Amino acid sequence: MSCTTILVGKKASYDGSTMIARNDDASAGHFTPKKMAVGGEGIPQNPYRSVLSHVELTLPEHAFRFSMTPNALEGKGLWAAAGVNEKNVGMTATETIASNERVLGADPLVRLVPEKDGKPERPGGIGEEDLLLLVLPYVESAREGVLRLGSLLAQYGTYEMNGIAISDKDEIWWMETIGGHHWIAKRVPDEACVVMPNQNGIDSFDLTDAFGEKRAHLCSEDLLDFIRDNHLDLQRKPDPVHFDARLAFGTRSDSDHVYNTPRAWYMLLRLLPSQRQLYEGQNARYFPESDDLPWCVLPDRKITPEDIKYLLSSHYQGTAYDVYSAFGDRSRGGMYRPIGVNRTDFLGMIQIRPDLPDGFRSLEWIAFGSNVFNAMIPLYPNVRSFPDYLTGTGEEVSTESFYWVSRLIGALADASMGRCLIHIERYQNAASSRARGILKEADREMLELGDQEMTAYLEKTEAANEKIVSMIREEAGKVLDKVLFERSMGMKNSYARPDA
Secondary structure, eight states, X not given: OOOEEEEEOTTTBTXXXXXXXXXXXXXXXXXXXXXXXXXXXXXXXXXXXXXXXXXXXOOOSOOOOEEEOOBSSSSSOOOOOEEEBTTSOEEEEEEEOOOOHHHHHHSXXXXXXXXXXXXXXXXXXXOTTTHHHHHGGGOSSHHHHHHHXXXXXXXXXXXXXXXXXXXXXXXXXXXXXXXXXXXXEEEOOTTOEEEEOSSOOOOEXXXXXXXXXOSSEEEOTTHHHXXXXXXXXXXXXXXXXXXXXXXXXXXXXHHHHHHTHHHHHHHHHHHOGGGHHHHSSTTOSOOTTOTTOOSEEOOSSOBOHHHHHHHHTOSOTTSTTOTTOOSSOOTTTTSXXXXXXXXXXXXXXXXXXXXXXGGGOEEEEEEESOTTTOOOEEEOOSSSOOOHHHHOOXXXXXXXXXXXXXXXXXXXXXXXHHHHHHHHHHHHHHHHHHHHHHHHHHHHHHHHHOSOOHHHHHHHHHHHHHHHHHHHHHHHHHHHHHHHHHHHHTOTTOOOOOOO
């Protein structure tokens, strides 16, 4: 999947929360309808069998309840994508990345080999379809999630390259697979933001820590041997404290320079306005096609969910590469792949708030369709079910589904961007403002409950979600009416003369 990820450490966020967010984008040429759901007992099935790779494994007997954003249509597995469990551990999986030929030659991907000529089928490894289901229901911390996934990769391997974010109230870990069985993971510094655009992102990796105290670096048990035996360290002067993992394991292809690195460049430009001269102009240090963009930075100011939404909706506005630019030299508009692309299936942002009780500590912000035109709403994920407007996505286009309504709004507004932009901006502002008001009141009511049974919190969180969904249904209906009118008035067969 072609996705974009942003990670925000707790000291970089506006309220001390950890925040992990990802655009889940369909690959070129199709869209994947998504919905929200709650998993727990019996989801996933035990023993687990992957639909795509046919790998089978036995899961732990006990599973925590967890939210997820699975595919709405059957046939290719659940693809749970993003969620939070009842222990307030969040996970988003995955950001598709790539390894170079030297890595893949040394540790090939584990692909499904079908039965042929009397030879039995050979299952593949685990992949994006499986990862959240195999990890999130069974862990109580982000670090535990990394270690569980690492052990599964070592045992079963993977058939694709992926980046995975796992968070709790204290830590965010970013994990990257390397070849078929190897992996590295780095703890996001509390004061930092990380940007990830479909390529290996971790630059400096402390191997001494990974094989020592393991404070902020974890990896495969045999990684040192793997690097040495396959001559993967390309640094002129080997430095185990500042090992260049991106150079060793990643790619820097021509397609990276058009599809991936420009997205990271733009997000860094927006996170660091005080350092704009480093990213723009003739004397800039970094450019849209630079291979050495920093993996993490200290943002100029504290980051909010609305900032994350803006970044993940970006189309290079304010630069020469804006696909919607209406003025000046537009020859470079659309030169690079936008972040807010047309085939985004959903945006999932997990916020884990440190200063609230476990029963309603986490929020899961969700938006469907192209982020340029959609609205993001916060939900309490610690619930027994979500409202029908979020869960009822089907194969047929319907205004009874938040996913399909968001897709309709985007397709209509894009065709009349100049006329529709004001309606979209007002929609996004109203949705965020009204949802925050509902959240504030719900948090206050739950704080007044004190030390209650979990059932009391569940009733409150579910009621708040119903209010938020009722609100977004109203606001989405209003903006759909407005953009439909604008497109209707712009039809080629329109005529200005009135009949009366």
